[in-house]
Amino acid sequence: MCLDKFPVEFDAEGNARLSDSIEADGTAFLEDVTVPEDELTPEERFGAIVEELPDRAVQRLTTSEATGTGETDESTPQTP
Amino acid sequence: MFENLPITRADDGSYRTVDGGTFRVDETHRSTADRVADMTGDDAAIHPDGTGLSEADSERDQQLHDIDIDPVTRVAGSLAFHANVDLEERTVREAHAQATLFRGYEIILEGRDPRDAIDLSSRACGVCGAVHSICSSMALEMALPVEPPPMGVWARNMGQAAAFLYDNSLHLHLLAGPDYSAAMMADTNPDLLATARETAAPHADIHGYETVGEIMEGLNPLEGDLYLSALEKTRDARQMASLMLGKYPHPSTIAPGGVTTTLSRSSFTQFYTRLDDMFDWAKQVAYLWDDLMDFMLEEQPGFEHVGEHPKNMIGTGVYDDPDVYNARYQDADEWGNARLATPGVIVDGELVTTNLTELDIGIEEFVDHAYYEDWTDEAVPFETSPAGDPLSPYHPWNKETRPKPDGKSWRERYTWGTAPRWDRHTMECCPHARLWITALAEEVDNPFIRPTGDGIEFDLPEAELEEMTLRWDVPDRLNAAERLRGKAYALAHHALVCYTGFIESLELLKQGEDAVHNEFSIPKSGTQRGVGFWEAGRGFLTHHLTLEDGLVDNYQIVTPSTWNSSPTGPFGQSGPFEVGAMNTPILEDFDGEEDFSAIDILRGVRSFDPCMPCTVHMYTAGGDDVISENVTMTTCGCSTGSDDKPAEVTLREMLADD
Numbered sequence: 001m002c003l004d005k006f007p008v009e010f011d012a013e014g015n016a017r018l019s020d021s022i023e024a025d026g027t028a029f030l031e032d033v034t035v036p037e038d039e040l041t042p043e044e045r046f047g048a049i050v051e052e053l054p055d056r057a058v059q060r061l062t063t064s065e066a067t068g069t070g071e072t073d074e075s076t077p078q079t080p
Numbered sequence: 081m082f083e084n085l086p087i088t089r090a091d092d093g094s095y096r097t098v099d100g101g102t103f104r105v106d107e108t109h110r111s112t113a114d115r116v117a118d119m120t121g122d123d124a125a126i127h128p129d130g131t132g133l134s135e136a137d138s139e140r141d142q143q144l145h146d147i148d149i150d151p152v153t154r155v156a157g158s159l160a161f162h163a164n165v166d167l168e169e170r171t172v173r174e175a176h177a178q179a180t181l182f183r184g185y186e187i188i189l190e191g192r193d194p195r196d197a198i199d200l201s202s203r204a205c206g207v208c209g210a211v212h213s214i215c216s217s218m219a220l221e222m223a224l225p226v227e228p229p230p231m232g233v234w235a236r237n238m239g240q241a242a243a244f245l246y247d248n249s250l251h252l253h254l255l256a257g258p259d260y261s262a263a264m265m266a267d268t269n270p271d272l273l274a275t276a277r278e279t280a281a282p283h284a285d286i287h288g289y290e291t292v293g294e295i296m297e298g299l300n301p302l303e304g305d306l307y308l309s310a311l312e313k314t315r316d317a318r319q320m321a322s323l324m325l326g327k328y329p330h331p332s333t334i335a336p337g338g339v340t341t342t343l344s345r346s347s348f349t350q351f352y353t354r355l356d357d358m359f360d361w362a363k364q365v366a367y368l369w370d371d372l373m374d375f376m377l378e379e380q381p382g383f384e385h386v387g388e389h390p391k392n393m394i395g396t397g398v399y400d401d402p403d404v405y406n407a408r409y410q411d412a413d414e415w416g417n418a419r420l421a422t423p424g425v426i427v428d429g430e431l432v433t434t435n436l437t438e439l440d441i442g443i444e445e446f447v448d449h450a451y452y453e454d455w456t457d458e459a460v461p462f463e464t465s466p467a468g469d470p471l472s473p474y475h476p477w478n479k480e481t482r483p484k485p486d487g488k489s490w491r492e493r494y495t496w497g498t499a500p501r502w503d504r505h506t507m508e509c510c511p512h513a514r515l516w517i518t519a520l521a522e523e524v525d526n527p528f529i530r531p532t533g534d535g536i537e538f539d540l541p542e543a544e545l546e547e548m549t550l551r552w553d554v555p556d557r558l559n560a561a562e563r564l565r566g567k568a569y570a571l572a573h574h575a576l577v578c579y580t581g582f583i584e585s586l587e588l589l590k591q592g593e594d595a596v597h598n599e600f601s602i603p604k605s606g607t608q609r610g611v612g613f614w615e616a617g618r619g620f621l622t623h624h625l626t627l628e629d630g631l632v633d634n635y636q637i638v639t640p641s642t643w644n645s646s647p648t649g650p651f652g653q654s655g656p657f658e659v660g661a662m663n664t665p666i667l668e669d670f671d672g673e674e675d676f677s678a679i680d681i682l683r684g685v686r687s688f689d690p691c692m693p694c695t696v697h698m699y700t701a702g703g704d705d706v707i708s709e710n711v712t713m714t715t716c717g718c719s720t721g722s723d724d725k726p727a728e729v730t731l732r733e734m735l736a737d738d
Contacts, residue, residue: 037344038345042590042593043589045344046586046590049348050586052345054356056542057356060541061586
């Protein structure tokens with residue numbers, strides 16, 4: 001069925017059970033939202049996030065600051 | 081401001097009770113069996129088991145039919161719907177919304193540690209888990225008091241907006257959408273389906289469906305590509321909510337004073353990756369539902385009356401500005417009006433207030449037709465609000481939950497739902513109400529979300545699709561089509577709140593601010609009050625609480641479905657579901673009683689987003705010919721048919737039959 005990552009199947013009676021065919025502990029599902037902690041200061045975290053954004057997002061963010069969401073700051077990176 | 085409550089505004093802006101005025105509802109106002117009989121012009125006793133009508137009106141027996149939709153649940157509880165339909169005249173004579181399950185959260189929370197309220201009230205709904213947690217934590221923030229740091233407010237906003245992206249996508253495509261699917265239309269409106277297949281979709285270049293018929297095919301339950309795409313988007317949106325709130329539903333990171341989530345670099349980058357997709361999803365959904373609803377309104381005369389209700393709406397607003405929000409009741413008007421969705425009340429299409437304190441003091445709950453005893457025989461605890469404004473004995477801070485399940489007929493007590501009223505008006509709520517109030521108020525100051533007084537413009541950034549400005553216009557009427565259209569445009573609003581929050585969060589990080597929570601303590605003595613004003617995916621939500629010596633003394637929740645599924649109250653006003661059904665013409669094609677599906681009534685009721693799995697039972701007045709048809713299912717639970725088959729089995733059998 002449509003629950004392709006959650007390890008549940010429905011039998012002919014409509015009862016849910018853990019699937020034999022896919023990983024039973026749901027790791028594949030949970031991996032999607034696992035967030036490792038970082039050891040960064042807030043400022044370092046800001047830089048690291050911006051580095052990982054696509055170019056168009058960074059351009060938009062700088063444009064947004066110029067239009068009033070967020071305060072313009074000269075330290076805002078113009079490119080990743 | 082208030083036309084019906086006995087309160088007036090003094091020169092200094094405060095409210096006071098008018099001289100000689102009283103909030104008491106006397107017998108001339110009460111809604112009784114006789115009063116309902118007067119309203120409907122029928123003095124027969126119609127019982128919840130379906131008996132009574134045929135004996136009372138035998139000459140019309142062949143054309144009158146009782147229709148019961150059960151369950152149509154209120155948040156995570158059960159909600160049933162009863163209507164009496166004249167098939168010959170194609171009209172609905174009588175309609176009743178029935179909450180069939182006593183929830184009892186108010187009683188469960190009595191005497192508990194107030195911190196329990198966040199996690200326990202969260203369980204009121206599996207779809208809206210974070211909604212209740214946040215609302216509860218805000219009520220506690222006011223009572224304790226404690227104020228969250230800016231990043232905590234944005235985490236809450238972003239997590240909630242992401243949850244709404246999930247919630248509204250779910251309702252549009254998995255719960256209401258199947259009512260417009262090709263599979264459904266083939267049975268109920270085959271000529272309309274044929275026309276749809278020949279009608280080009282005006283915005284095919286954006287959403288990819290060449291004809292309206294293709295959109296309907298896409299909405300086929302379990303197999304349509306739109307249905308399945310929406311399912312995938314609900315998963316992505318829940319992951320976004322999880323990134324901000326730790327998990328979903330029922331996040332454990334929400335507390336008075338902010339959130340306790342660890343927000344690392346990865347939290348934000350993963351959030352943004354999914355948000356980029358949501359920009360395009362919001363564009364596609366808005367135009368897709370424009371095409372579908374415009375087709376229905378144009379090609380099916382009478383569809384504009386399906387689910388129609390007077391333009392009375394209420395919303396608490398949502399998405400706080402951390403520079404303004406301080407959790408104080410006395411400042412609620414200021415921080416409420418700073419929200420990215422404005423609180424307010426609309427009566428007969430006119431915006432009458434955007435102030436949370438005025439919204440609050442106008443609320444009353446009545447139980448004339450509900451399985452509760454009136455509590456106003458005793459002195460109420462609070463005659464005024466924390467701001468000093470007069471409070472009705474029927475206000476949630478004065479309400480006492482007294483269950484009394486002795487319902488006997490549709491004319492008397494028939495529901496566990498109460499009848500909330502604002503200034504004694506019936507109100508409805510949903511995302512369209514949120515947009516409507518925000519549009520008229522013009523309070524939101526945001527570069528991407530621009531209310532114009534007669535609509536809202538949303539600037540959605542480029543993703544795979546180019547950047548574009550969507551415009552939602554305030555509709556001329558309030559009906560099923562505009563509820564669904566409003567919900568579709570609400571996705572743009574939610575996505576842009578996420579975007580704003582993302583930008584503001586980066587700014588906070590750049591300034592070295594990453595605190596998400598401030599500490600709080602529970603006072604061990606005295607009386608404290610608080611109220612959470614927040615919104616669920618389908619609108620209005622309040623949690624009113626009173627603490628006494630460190631424990632919960634009273635806790636009252638008013639959900640959007642409490643308003644929408646309200647029974648008849650004093651002063652003779654039926655609830656929005658009921659009025660919407662009674663205004664609905666029967667438009668479907670059917671040859672005889674055995675072919676009648678009640679799809680028009682269902683489209684009307686479901687447009688309010690009852691949110692839950694619906695098994696539809698239809699039976700003739702005698703109750704012998706029972707048809708059970710499973711229409712939708714949701715992540716909230718599984719419904720059962722009359723023979724107790726699980727929802728999925730029933731649905732598979734339906735598909736096999738097709």
